[in-house]
Amino acid sequence: MSSLKEIYNYRQMIFSLVKKELRGRYKGSVLGFLWTFINPLLQLIVYTLVFSVIMRSGIEKYYLFLFVALVPWIFFSSALTSGANCILASQDLVKKIYFPREVLPIANTTSTFVNMLLSFVVVFVVLIVTGFGVNPVACLFLPIIMIIEYFICLGICMLFSALTVYLRDLQSILSIIAMAWQFLTPVMYGQDMVEEALSAHPFLMTVWNYNPTTPIINAYREILYYKQIPDMSNMGTAVILGVVVCLLGWFVFGKLQKGFAEEL
Amino acid sequence: MKPENAIEVRDLKKSFKVYFDKGNSLKEKAIHKKRNRYEIREVLKGISFEVKKGEAIGLIGHNGCGKSTTLKLLTKIIYPDSGSIDMCGRVSSLIELGAGFHPDMSGRENIYTNAAIFGLSKKEIDERLDDIIRFSELEEYIDNPVRTYSSGMYMRLAFSVAINVNAEILLIDEILAVGDVNFQEKCFDKLKDIKRAGTTIVIVSHSLDQVERICDRSYWIDEGEIRAEGDPISVHEAYLTAMNQSMQERLEKEDAEVMEQHKKLGQARLMPVFCSDIAERKGTFDVEFSDIKALNSIGEKKRTFHSGEAVRLRFAYKNPNHVPQANIKFSLYRDDGILVYENNYEFATGKVLDLKDEGEVNVEFPTFGYAKGTYLLNAVMYPPGGGEVFDEINNVFKITVFSEERAMGVYLLENHWEEA
Structure with a gap:
């Protein structure tokens, strides 16, 4: 509890780190902040080209099916890959100044979270401009699922940023892990396809469902693509997995952070 | 608490x-x-x-x-x-x-x-x-x-x-x-x-x-x-x-090591063993320095002194060519290049040094009162009327001076303070 209070006292530091990160990210590039929007759009074009032109998936309005899941996925994967680096990247601060170390993963996750929120502006523009439309009632659940995703990402970021300090190899392995994780989460395909494929293997299905990103991505898709109020048991799983991941990250980080200054 | x-x-x-x-x-x-x-x-x-x-x-x-x-x-x-x-x-x-x-x-x-x-x-x-x-x-x-x-x-x-x-x-x-x-x-x-x-x-x-x-x-x-x-x-x-003590011990040990090294190298080295490794030497060597030493009050060879201690510089020469007369000059520089003292035999005694085949000249400082720091010694032997120098050694060795005194400057002037 006292550590939470201390982090609260350092809220201005979190705020200024987030600001610095957001302002600094595209500094010196011609399109600047627009990259926040262009990047997911370009990815969307590539995936759409592959899955609705070359390898036809047969899913109606595949680009929307993909887009509503891809944006939250990009949040998660950057929390994993760039987040793992956040302690190393600020090692000058860590070695020389005291502040609650949790500030760094929190600031990192928050700035990628803000990026996702900005990308969601594009998502909504696309949904409305194409005439696909949105269900306002279902959209009320969107902030909830975003907050749950935020805590999962924070947990993951804390876990891997702390481990990376002690084991620098993780930096290189993580991009592969992120890719594998993307294929093992229903981003490019639907949950129903997995249920069908794994119907004969209930055990594998259970394992599958313990992937913390699965219920999150499914919920986004239910809200925005199927325009439904999300399935409550799915939301429940998301909350439980979110709490578990976040506590795990918090705990590991707390244990490892005492050695940061010496290890760096 | x-x-x-x-x-x-x-x-x-x-x-x-x-x-x-x-x-x-x-x-x-x-x-x-x-x-x-x-x-x-x-x-x-x-x-x-x-x-x-x-x-x-x-x-x-x-x-x-x-x-x-x-x-x-x-x-x-x-x-x-x-x-x-x-x-x-x-x-x-x-x-x-x-x-x-x-x-x-x-x-x-x-x-x-x-x-x-x-x-x-x-x-x-x-x-x-x-x-x-x-x-x-x-x-x-x-x-x-x-x-x-x-x-x-x-x-x-x-x-x-x-x-x-x-x-x-x-x-x-x-x-x-x-x-x-x-x-x-x-x-x-x-x-x-x-x-x-x-x-x-x-x-x-x-x-x-x-x-x-x-x-x-x-x-x-x-x-x-x-x-x-x-x-x-x-x-x-x-x-x-305590710091001065330990530094003195360390410097003396280093000095001894350098000496040992010089002895081992023996002939391979142009510089005579009494010189430091940063020494530079030139001259005709008609007369040459055979040894230069700094000694403390009880005659021990030292390179480190406490400020205010008595110090004696000893210049030994050998004169195989029977040169009749010469003058010996020495200078002390602080390690940042400031000349802190220079004198020669003629100035100090008012006469010319008559050389023997081998001999010594001693310079005695009753109170060597320089502030803490490192000083370098230069020595020259040259004909009294001028002309080509016989032997000139720059940076013969370093003399390190210690002091607990916190006053600053080059030389620690004796002074007394009182309230009037």
């Missing part, structure tokens, strides 16, 4: 693993078992002290004695292996100035970033902003990007932020070398104000007089243990005496 104390440190111990060749990657950890060999170096061997509220203490000691480690433990950058630290109140550290400064952002924006790292909220920073800018004397430049600042301006801004945090405990590591002399004075005055306002201060410094000016007590840390504690002046005197 006693209510009157701001800091209580009990039996603090800390060791570091010193890797011979550290591998951080998985491959290196797995394959090169050898690379992960390390030795454990005990930096702190049980340090305990208490600091009362509003008190200022100094931690002194030579490099690597553990004083900076102690300060890092106090700031919680690193954690002790055993022992406890209790502190009461908000802690601010002036260890790393300008942490998180972004070169492209303006001075004003950087004040916010930097102060945020010290744990201040936006409201608190807003309240202090004017004070910080005024103290830094950067009013005109505060909206320019920090990269356009000179290093002095940069440090002034950083110091102003750190000093205006208004902590209850202030930890300072060797940072009072900020900006020009005026600004340093201002920092000092500010520190005194802060102390008067009741802030507890811990200073780590090599500058003993800074500690004496601010601190009520001083701790001398040696090899991870507290060696002496108490009023700064007396602790520092004991410290300086």
Whole structure:
């Protein structure tokens, strides 16, 4: 509890780190902040080209099916890959100044979270401009699922940023892990396809469902693509997995952070 | 914790693993078992002290004695292996100035970033902003990007932020070398104000007089243990005496090693063994120096002297070609090139030196009163009326002078002070 209070006292530091990160990210590039929007759009074009032109998936309005899941996925994967680096990247601060170390993963996750929120502006523009439309009632659940995703990402970021300090190899392995994780989460395909494929293997299905990103991505898709109020048991799983991941990250980080200054 | 104390440190111990060749990657950890060999170096061997509220203490000691480690433990950058630290109140550290400064952002924006790292909220920073800018004397430049600042301006801004945090405990590591002399004075005055306002201060410094000016007590840390504690002046005197002692021993040992080396090399070396390795020699060598020595009052050969001691320089020559007359001149330079003394036989005695086939000339200094520092000796032998020099050796050897005296300058003039 006292550590939470201390982090609260350092809220201005979190705020200024987030600001610095957001302002600094595209500094010196011609399109600047627009990259926040262009990047997911370009990815969307590539995936759409592959899955609705070359390898036809047969899913109606595949680009929307993909887009509503891809944006939250990009949040998660950057929390994993760039987040793992956040302690190393600020090692000058860590070695020389005291502040609650949790500030760094929190600031990192928050700035990628803000990026996702900005990308969601594009998502909504696309949904409305194409005439696909949105269900306002279902959209009320969107902030909830975003907050749950935020805590999962924070947990993951804390876990891997702390481990990376002690084991620098993780930096290189993580991009592969992120890719594998993307294929093992229903981003490019639907949950129903997995249920069908794994119907004969209930055990594998259970394992599958313990992937913390699965219920999150499914919920986004239910809200925005199927325009439904999300399935409550799915939301429940998301909350439980979110709490578990976040506590795990918090705990590991707390244990490892005492050695940061010496290890760096 | 006693209510009157701001800091209580009990039996603090800390060791570091010193890797011979550290591998951080998985491959290196797995394959090169050898690379992960390390030795454990005990930096702190049980340090305990208490600091009362509003008190200022100094931690002194030579490099690597553990004083900076102690300060890092106090700031919680690193954690002790055993022992406890209790502190009461908000802690601010002036260890790393300008942490998180972004070169492209303006001075004003950087004040916010930097102060945020010290744990201040936006409201608190807003309240202090004017004070910080005024103290830094950067009013005109505060909206320019920090990269356009000179290093002095940069440090002034950083110091102003750190000093205006208004902590209850202030930890300072060797940072009072900020900006020009005026600004340093201002920092000092500010520190005194802060102390008067009741802030507890811990200073780590090599500058003993800074500690004496601010601190009520001083701790001398040696090899991870507290060696002496108490009023700064007396602790520092004991410290300086011990430092001089150990440096003298070290220099003499080095000297002996060099001599040994020279003897081993023997003929391979052009320089005679009495010369240091930075010596330069030229001349016709019709007459040449066969030995040059510095001796103390009891005739021991020395290269290190205590200021005020009696010193004798001995110049021995050999004259195989039976040159009738010569003059011997010597000069002492401080290691920064300032000539501190020069004299020759003719000036000193008023006559010309009649040479024998072998002989010695001694120069006696009853009180060799130079201030602490390193001095270099040059020696020349030349014909009395001028002409080509017989033998000229520059940087014959170094003479190191020690002193506990804190007065500054080249020569320690004897002086007495009294109130009229």
